[in-house]
Amino acid sequence: MTDTFTLDTDIALIGCGRLGSALVEGWLATPGFKADRLKIIEQYETSATDQAKAAGATINPSPEQMKGVGILVLAIKPAVWREALQPFADVIPEDAVVASVMAGVRLDDIRKAVGGRPVARLMPTTAVAQRQGVAGLYSPDQKARDVATALFEGMADVVPLEAEDLLDPATGVAGSAPAFVYAFIQALARAGEAEGLKPDAAVRLARGALRSAAAGVSGGQSLEDAIERIASKGGTTRAGLDALEVDGGAARAATAAVSAAVAKARDLSR
Ligand SMILES: NC(=O)C1=CN([C@@H]2O[C@H](COP(=O)(O)OP(=O)(O)OC[C@H]3O[C@@H](n4cnc5c(N)ncnc54)[C@H](OP(=O)(O)O)[C@@H]3O)[C@@H](O)[C@H]2O)C=CC1
Ligand SMILES: O=C(O)[C@@H]1CCC=N1
Incomplete structure (x- = not known):
């Protein structure tokens, strides 16, 4: 930039x-x-x-x-x-x-x-x-x-x-992706509500998590390092990450969203 x-x-x-x-x-x-x-x-x-x-x-x-x-x-x-x-x-x-x-x-x-x-x-x-x-x-x-x-x-x-065809995955991973991230943040807030947080507190905390996540890689840190910095050994983050990985959950959701966006982009070009 x-x-x-x-x-x-x-x-x-x-x-x-x-x-x-x-x-x-x-x-x-x-x-x-x-x-x-x-x-x-x-x-x-x-x-x-x-x-x-x-x-x-x-x-x-x-x-x-x-x-x-x-x-x-x-x-x-x-x-x-x-x-x-x-x-x-x-x-x-x-x-x-x-x-x-x-x-x-x-x-x-x-x-x-x-x-x-x-x-x-x-x-x-x-x-x-x-x-x-x-x-x-x-x-x-x-x-x-x-x-x-x-x-x-x-x-x-x-x-x-x-190659031009790579613009389709770029649409899934970037152009459309902030909306996918917001959807995940919304889901986090709802999960917090299910655990007893009031709706406004849940949304405020989840939005803060989004801001914190962006700030944590703003200096160009790798995503792996950023994850490791938060995941204390044997702690809550590791427990949550393990749950996300059960059956490839997070990866499967990301793959589904990107594949659907790519398919739609290809469809639009016909
Ligand atoms: N939104 C996003 O995050 C992103 C969008 N894009 C791409 O950007 C493009 C626009 O998307 P988006 O901004 O969301 O769509 P919008 O519908 O919000 O914007 C398109 C604008 O063009 C206007 N328009 C329609 N016909 C004409 C015309 N003949 N002359 C001048 N203006 C006209 C529309 O007016 P009216 O509403 O009156 O029809 C509207 O204001 C799309 O091709 C999309 O793929 C790419 C990356 C990200
Ligand atoms: O939803 C769309 O089709 C446009 C392209 C990427 C983001 N918005």
Whole structure:
């Protein structure tokens, strides 16, 4: 990750929903990001478009205002990407790069729709909003990789992938995975309630555990070391970990969630 925004070009974003808003928040929070170079195409105003507009961004630019765009970001749902992109495919400069964060939409299909311009695909997490995201990145094109990396590295750890198909497991392990972790935290809170905690205390403790778990690896510690630091010999953590491993419980749940996400991503690309 970098501390400052280094990409020196106009940026256009199509779609300012859940992920698009997170991207806008992350860019606006990155030192050196020039909001007056951001163009957002979105059907409705959102708090992110309002925030971006107040900082100098253009909402729903004219074709003329798209002429300096060096990177066009696609953050719409896979089902509507062709109709959302179509009005802009010929308006952006010949040498513009296209970056897609859409799950399951194939790079070749996007490249054909934008007249052969270089395309990168990324799979980020919404924590880009807090500049704490992670993003898998694939492109066969060096310029697209460089531009897309510069666009994201102020708000995410950009993880290069060697093949497009690897974006599907990256979706299961990163893009979708914060929701899987929240589901586990919810289950922890409910288990605490079953053991007698009041609901608000259970949720507060479980959320604190999530924060503590993230803090415990924030310095790059290995997951194994982080586990060992908590698991006192013969203590409660070891008892809990042993229970998690009975019949491969935790691994089986993680495998089921990742496999289902991968299968869905493959389904979307058909
Ligand atoms: N949410 C996440 O955590 C992640 C999402 N993604 C990917 O990001 C993409 C967007 O997902 P998400 O943000 O969750 O979805 P959302 O539905 O929240 O966002 C999509 C946005 O695009 C808008 N939109 C639809 N059609 C057009 C159009 N023609 N022109 C401009 N804007 C349009 C939608 O408006 P309206 O609601 O009015 O239709 C909506 O605001 C998906 O492809 C998904 O795979 C990737 C990683 C993580
Ligand atoms: O749920 C989805 O399809 C998107 C992709 C990854 C996270 N959200």
